[in-house]
Amino acid sequence: MTHTRFTPLIDQLPATVPFVGPETQERGRGRPFAARLGANENGFGPSPRAIQAMQDAAPEVWKYADPTSHDLRQALAAHHAIPADSIVVGEGIDGLLGYLVRLFVQSGDAVVTSDGAYPTFNYHVQGFGGQLHKVPYRDDAEDLPALLVRARQVDAKLVYFANPDNPMGTYARGADIVAQLDHIPPGCLLVLDEAYIEFAPADAVPQIAIDDPRVIRMRTFSKAYGMAGARVGYAMGAAALIAQFEKIRNHFGMNRLAQIGAVAAVQDQDWLTQTVAQVGAARDRLTQIANDNGLTAIPSATNFVTIDCGGDGDFAQRVLQGLIARDVFVRMPFVAPQNRCIRVSVGTAQDLDIFAAVLPDALEQARD
């Protein structure tokens, strides 16, 4: 007998995972990317106040962070006008999704998501032995009514819905989400991932009471706040649900500088507003670049633009590889028919200049 008796579930899990970052690609290529437009990062960066706060706090990194993230939760409570005990802070939405799945899912439990939606959620569901049921996109958007029908059919404990969606960038109107709440089946929690919500039109935000037991909402500092490397996400929901995270989370998982930077960021909403405006302008330019090349951009409510390359998945894959070969880091959806597209994050004017310069060659080569 070996000394490592893993659980049967662990033995069944795949050894490889879909998390290949640009640094790994750069090491494989032997040279850096010229434009980093593949991870939906926000190249306009965080509030200068957040940067300053993190720099000022660096000498005190010898102190553990407050395990309750008290100051950040207070700042978020004030920002959202909700009680602080309705908020849990974690190591990015990724970390919080892991805790959430662990709270609900054991081997064989049913979970519903869209086919081609956020893979990290699926990773966690599989990691706890859940049974994933996938619903197709409709018109390049996640289909909430169909997701809820499926949830009822399979007796799902969780149903995942991202608004706006990644990787397509589409969004649902908040009123349409609210209209669906009564269709959430008993015993099922709606996981509303709003990572990109700050970029979306105002009508994307659903009005849902914070103590509504049917929904948990996920937010992040990785996108509009420009702090992906800090790893700060938060979940909002009924206090009784939020309290359950205390039973299992890594109480000392948060970085102290990240907490302090996030407080400064949430208190600088002017910066957020101008960032969102810059992202909107960059989105328009990406759409124009697509059009200039005879391609169609899917209207986006996020900080990326998903571009229909006009062919099948193999064609889009060739375009993608052509861009990467020309030092532009981009990604693409991985399920048909969405995989006819490439996904290009917004970036600075310089980044988009590079993308505009190389896209024609990448397309021409892909068509050969």
Add this chain to the structure above:
Amino acid sequence: MTHTRFTPLIDQLPATVPFVGPETQERGRGRPFAARLGANENGFGPSPRAIQAMQDAAPEVWKYADPTSHDLRQALAAHHAIPADSIVVGEGIDGLLGYLVRLFVQSGDAVVTSDGAYPTFNYHVQGFGGQLHKVPYRDDAEDLPALLVRARQVDAKLVYFANPDNPMGTYARGADIVAQLDHIPPGCLLVLDEAYIEFAPADAVPQIAIDDPRVIRMRTFSKAYGMAGARVGYAMGAAALIAQFEKIRNHFGMNRLAQIGAVAAVQDQDWLTQTVAQVGAARDRLTQIANDNGLTAIPSATNFVTIDCGGDGDFAQRVLQGLIARDVFVRMPFVAPQNRCIRVSVGTAQDLDIFAAVLPDALEQARD
């Protein structure tokens, strides 16, 4: 039916957890501590190069961290002269212990630790439904031979052993650990927590081949490297074991600044050496303060000194409360007979001046 069908295990877990940080205590008291000596933090701080590296990296926090922690693992591989694929980096040892337990433990699986040892390990074991078996300390030290006997008796999958120990500060000689390796039962992995090892005498470090399948070793930047708030830990072991973490860990759980700071820290071993010297001197002074008050300090191989208050657990608790009332944050062991002691982290000269000034009053009050 409610909308939140937690797993049966989650429903059974306690709602409250033992993670009460000094900030929570300060808010409860309505005033800050004057000396922060309770969390075994390293008030001498991190390498100035690490601080500078984090400050320099702050404007680029919009980028996600490399999910493989490639550069840090390379730096650690060079430092320890082991292959990089024998190292996994995580959100502190706490985070890594959570992943490790998840790899091995499901409901009812047996795990062995010492009664009164690191509670976060127990938290994770309980969190995955494991059955904890506890072995008493012997002479204020974790008793590895007895732990391994118990592991064989209960068919344990994991046995936890910290060297040096927390909360007593004692250590085992590396040669004595090596002599026990052949007693690790089949099907059992020894979790060797070496969070404090850099403070210990050289003979505390066991010589164990990196590909020995019987042992996994845990290290951290929280203690000697002075970066508790960064949340950087790492585990070292056989590559086949280390690879299993890839199946379940939060691949984007690491803070980018923390990664960069840790690389700078591990490459500044001169700073580490002078920190360890400062800690040793502060340890001596804490011992002297104890002696000056008629108390006995347990010889320490860590950055804290555990002081025998000469009475029972109630008496030590009164001393502890007296210190806290006098604005000195300290903690204490929570299992008899170790709970006759208080645990005082080393600090700067100013911190220890404060402790020395208030200890006589705290003792006198406790004796009333």
